[in-house]
Amino acid sequence: MRRRFFWLVVGWALGMSTSVWTRRRLRRTVERYTPEHLRRELAERSSAVADQGADLLRRVRQIRDGTGHEHDNLHADHDSRRRHRPVRPVT
Numbered sequence: 001m002r003r004r005f006f007w008l009v010v011g012w013a014l015g016m017s018t019s020v021w022t023r024r025r026l027r028r029t030v031e032r033y034t035p036e037h038l039r040r041e042l043a044e045r046s047s048a049v050a051d052q053g054a055d056l057l058r059r060v061r062q063i064r065d066g067t068g069h070e071h072d073n074l075h076a077d078h079d080s081r082r083r084h085r086p087v088r089p090v091t
Helices: 002-033 036-083
Strands: none
Touching: none
């Protein structure tokens, strides 16, 4: 059992280190062969996409905060009635 655990850990460590090394080497190679203007344009586009995503998230939160509470309150009353245990009539 100890041997299996040892080789499991060794294999995991070797796989992680190899993937990190490969990622770094690939990134350096891409940077070496990519022209500067393409890198700059890609960075500008990615920041524009991130800004659009942040704007969309802000709008969704505004909509949720503006109308979400009324909708939740309506369902809360309905759910509480449904889960209420009926009381037997007193005879």
